[in-house]
Amino acid sequence: MTPFKFSIAENPSAAIGLLSKNDRAAFLAGGTNILDLMKEQVANPTEIVDLGRLKLSSIIASATGISLGALAKNTETANHPIIRKDYPLLSKAILAGASAQIRNMASNGGNLLQRTRCSYFYDIAMPCNKRNPGSGCAAMEGFNRMHAIFGWSDKCVAVYPSDMAIALSALNASVKVMQTSGTERIIPFGDFHVLPKDHPEKDNSLNFGELITSIDLPKNNFAGHxxxxxxxxxxxxxxxxxxxxxxxxxxxxxxxxxxxxxxxxxxxxxxxxxxxxxxxxxxxxxxxxxxxxxxxxxxxxxxxxxxxxxxxxxxxxxxxxxxxxxx
Missing domain, CATH: 3.30.390.50 (CO dehydrogenase flavoprotein, C-terminal domain)
Incomplete structure (x- = not known):
């Protein structure tokens, strides 16, 4: 693992400020993915900005739906009484996604930012446009049993790994983010993740420095079916x-x-x-x-x-x- 600086953010603005000063910095929430990437030398941030003190873990129901704090744990979300009652699809997907130990650590926002589990992405000896743009895609002509059948390009055939996000997509969620200017923007879930096209290194539509603050779900009539x-x-x-x-x-x-x-x-x-x-x-x-x-x-x-x-x-x-x- 490459040595790195560890910084602690006290609030969302401070977190964004710290990250914005270093284009090789990365946020840390639950750490269930970024730490694996660092251990395997797939990701080598020079600074980690810890989000643990940010007050973004509330799950709040309203007249129009429910808001899931970005730092709420997957376990808290899956087992929340309102989620189990009104959004059982989300609960089922989260519980199918990982062991209890990982769900206890993984955050909602971090879940959306998971990187692919493509074996060629994790093997730094192999060419991978997602890890090293322009180097090629070893999976294209390699053992691509786990890979995409929709939306792939000649630059990348990797698939997105989250279970939680599949349910969020079906439930028409939206993602609320704080921009580097301090203003808020809302991204419809269908626009949050992106297809590889010519830039497979980009997994989503976040701009560098933006921070997910919540995932919002509208009311629906699917609870019974x-x-x-x-x-x-x-x-x-x-x-x-x-x-x-x-x-x-x-x-x-x-x-x-x-x-x-x-x-x-x-x-x-x-x-x-x-x-x-x-x-x-x-x-x-x-x-x-x-x-x-x-x-x-x-x-x-x-x-x-x-x-x-x-x-x-x-x-x-x-x-x-x-x-x-x-x-």
């Missing part, structure tokens, strides 16, 4: 090969509204807009679920080792739809 399904190589907290977060609003046996996101298939949470549009207004039947899943997976572009993800994606979508229907 939602599901999170995660398919992985082993059941002990492995990253998703494919995951699906699905929420339905029903009118009788018809689907009045569907919000669906997929994980393990793209560089960002993949909103299943084709399936959503097809399901709206249709009866909740196995035949309709199958058609929606086939439609969503029809534009997938598999790599040499992950063609299986197309059928897996289809079946995982159908499974999630059926579980959401049951409630």
């Amino acid at each position: 939602s599901a999170y399904v995660k398919v992985r190589d082993r059941n002990s907290y492995a990253f998703a090969l494919v995951s699906v977060a699905a929420g339905f609003e029903l009118q009788g046996n018809n689907i009045a509204n569907a919000q669906i996101a997929m994980g393990g298939v793209a560089h960002k949470p993949w909103r299943a807009t084709k399936a959503e549009a097809f399901l709206k207004g249709k009866p909740a039947t196995k035949a309709i679920f199958t058609k929606a899943a086939e439609l969503e997976m029809s534009t997938a572009k598999p790599l040499s080792h992950n063609k299986f993800k197309i059928e897996m994606g289809k079946q995982t979508l159908i499974n999630a739809f059926e579980l959401a229907l049951k409630g």
Whole structure:
């Protein structure tokens, strides 16, 4: 691990000020990802700005929804009574995402900023445009079984690892950030993470120095009909090969509204807009679920080792739809 300076911020403005003075500095919240990256020499910040004293851990309900403090722990969020009652999809996704020990440390804001678990990204001897822009993508012609089937570019085929964010995408969350000027901006969740295109080193739309202060969820009608399904190589907290977060609003046996996101298939949470549009207004039947899943997976572009993800994606979508229907 490269030596670094350790600074403690007393408030959000101070945190932003410290980071803004050093373009090789990084924020530290729970540390469950950044410390791994530093140990493996993937990330080498010269300064760590500790956020532990910032008062950003509250979970506050309002008439329009609920606000999740950026420094609230994943465990607190998943087990919060309002989350369990009104946003069970989020609770299920968080609990599928990591061991209890990690959830006890990991912060909500940090969860959104996780870097890919692509093995070529972590192997500093291999070329990786995400780690070292312009060096190439070893995964493109390598063992790309875990990699993207949607939205990838010839610069990067890595996938985004968070489970929590897949549910947040399906729930139309927004991310509130403090800018370096001290003013606030709100980023719709679909715009927060970005596809690789020509700049795979950029995971999200944050500007350097900006600080996530909360994640806000609007009210929804999915509490009774939602599901999170995660398919992985082993059941002990492995990253998703494919995951699906699905929420339905029903009118009788018809689907009045569907919000669906997929994980393990793209560089960002993949909103299943084709399936959503097809399901709206249709009866909740196995035949309709199958058609929606086939439609969503029809534009997938598999790599040499992950063609299986197309059928897996289809079946995982159908499974999630059926579980959401049951409630």
